[in-house]
Amino acid sequence: MDIQSVGVIGAGQMGNGIAHVMALSGYDVVLNDVNQQALDAAVSQIHKNMSRQVSRDKITQAEMDAASKRIRASLALADVGTTDLVIEAATERETVKQAIFEDLQPHLKPNTILTSNTSSISITRLASRTDRPERFMGFHFMNPVPVMQLVELIRGIATDEETFAACKTVVERLGKTAASAEDFPAFIVNRILMPMINEAVYTLYEGVGNVESIDQSMKLGANHPMGPLELADFIGLDTCLAIMNVLHDGLADTKYRPCPLLTKYVEAGWLGRKTQRGFYDYRGETPVPTR
Ligand SMILES: CC(=O)CC(=O)SCCNC(=O)CCNC(=O)[C@H](O)C(C)(C)COP(=O)(O)OP(=O)(O)OC[C@H]1O[C@@H](n2cnc3c(N)ncnc32)[C@H](O)[C@@H]1OP(=O)(O)O
Numbered sequence: 528m529d530i531q532s533v534g535v536i537g538a539g540q541m542g543n544g545i546a547h548v549m550a551l552s553g554y555d556v557v558l559n560d561v562n563q564q565a566l567d568a569a570v571s572q573i574h575k576n577m578s579r580q581v582s583r584d585k586i587t588q589a590e591m592d593a594a595s596k597r598i599r600a601s602l603a604l605a606d607v608g609t610t611d612l613v614i615e616a617a618t619e620r621e622t623v624k625q626a627i628f629e630d631l632q633p634h635l636k637p638n639t640i641l642t643s644n645t646s647s648i649s650i651t652r653l654a655s656r657t658d659r660p661e662r663f664m665g666f667h668f669m670n671p672v673p674v675m676q677l678v679e680l681i682r683g684i685a686t687d688e689e690t691f692a693a694c695k696t697v698v699e700r701l702g703k704t705a706a707s708a709e710d711f712p713a714f715i716v717n718r719i720l721m722p723m724i725n726e727a728v729y730t731l732y733e734g735v736g737n738v739e740s741i742d743q744s745m746k747l748g749a750n751h752p753m754g755p756l757e758l759a760d761f762i763g764l765d766t767c768l769a770i771m772n773v774l775h776d777g778l779a780d781t782k783y784r785p786c787p788l789l790t791k792y793v794e795a796g797w798l799g800r801k802t803q804r805g806f807y808d809y810r811g812e813t814p815v816p817t818r
């Protein structure tokens with residue numbers, strides 16, 4: 528199946544990045560959210576990120592202008608139904624995702640491929656609630672989308688080969704690399720990365736180190752580009768906690784129990800960069816550790 532247009536549902540940090548790279552690769556994009564403010568912020572973030580790429584000679588002004596014209600922001604889910612490939616990138620909560628696919632169903636073309644950018648939730652379970660489990664799969668980008676090379680492709684139990692091949696072709700056209708992962712909680716990247724982040728929060732909780740020493744240790748001692756707490760803030764602490772809960776529930780092993788301190792930050796609404804406060808406070812000129 529030849530994909531020409533892509534619908535992106537959820538205009539947060541992942542949704543805006545996905546719309547950005549799709550439009551630059553020539554796809555027509557419908558970007559949807561329940562919230563007009565989120566749509567406006569996403570369009571302005573895409574503009575800012577593309578402008579930076581122009582200023583660094585990564586893309587030309589003409590490519591940016593053409594890509595910007597390919598993105599249509601819409602509050603109406605019906606507009607997403609006209610596209611060839613849907614990528615759901617809304618909040619990491621199963622009930623939210625299920626409701627989106629349910630509401631979308633009456634507006635869909637028969638051949639449209641449905642995918643989710645979920646970090647952890649069962650693709651098979653999400654697919655089973657739709658009218659097309661064979662045309663449903665996981666399409667998992669990494670953050671920040673315009674920079675990161677990998678896309679995890681996850682087949683549900685019923686996903687057919689044509690659907691997998693069509694999604695793989697899209698990844699190749701984006702100039703990214705696909706890694707195939709089986710449908711088990713959190714797939715590959717987050718199965719490995721998130722317990723490390725959770726362990727960093729335990730290291731903080733138990734007083735083995737403070738925010739600064741933990742991040743510095745992993746940056747300078749293990750050559751990670753970001754410390755684990757800085758990375759957690761970048762991903763979003765609500766998303767990190769949601770992924771740990773999926774691992775804990777889905778694999779029924781106490782080694783995945785979320786750190787109570789991570790839960791406390793989320794309960795405070797300190798979700799990281801997106802709310803300006805998490806393990807660091809971003810409200811001033813430079814980030815200040817909160818512990
Ligand atoms: C949770 C999940 O489900 C899965 C996940 O995504 S897990 C998270 C995976 N991501 C990571 O682990 C990211 C780890 N961090 C990094 O790799 C790096 O810190 C980083 C690439 C984000 C930034 O790199 P850096 O060298 O510190 O900063 P900087 O030089 O400013 O940026 C490097 C490039 O990225 C671009 N960039 C940085 N942040 C960006 C963003 N949010 N959006 C778009 N572009 C961005 C910069 O413009 C720059 O581009 P050029 O090379 O063209 O100049």
Ligand SMILES: NC(=O)C1=CN([C@@H]2O[C@H](COP(=O)(O)OP(=O)(O)OC[C@H]3O[C@@H](n4cnc5c(N)ncnc54)[C@H](OP(=O)(O)O)[C@@H]3O)[C@@H](O)[C@H]2O)C=CC1
Nearest residue numbers: 537539540541560561562565616617618619645646670762
């Ligand atoms: N953050 C990361 O590093 C990564 C995240 N992911 C996954 O991508 C998805 C999105 O994450 P991220 O972008 O970080 O999250 P954000 O919180 O930045 O964005 C989520 C967006 O979805 C919107 N939304 C909520 N409900 C609906 C709905 N019913 N219809 C349309 N939009 C809705 C939210 O609106 P509102 O704010 O009004 O609720 C918000 O604008 C999650 O599944 C996450 O696990 C995957 C890879 C990396």
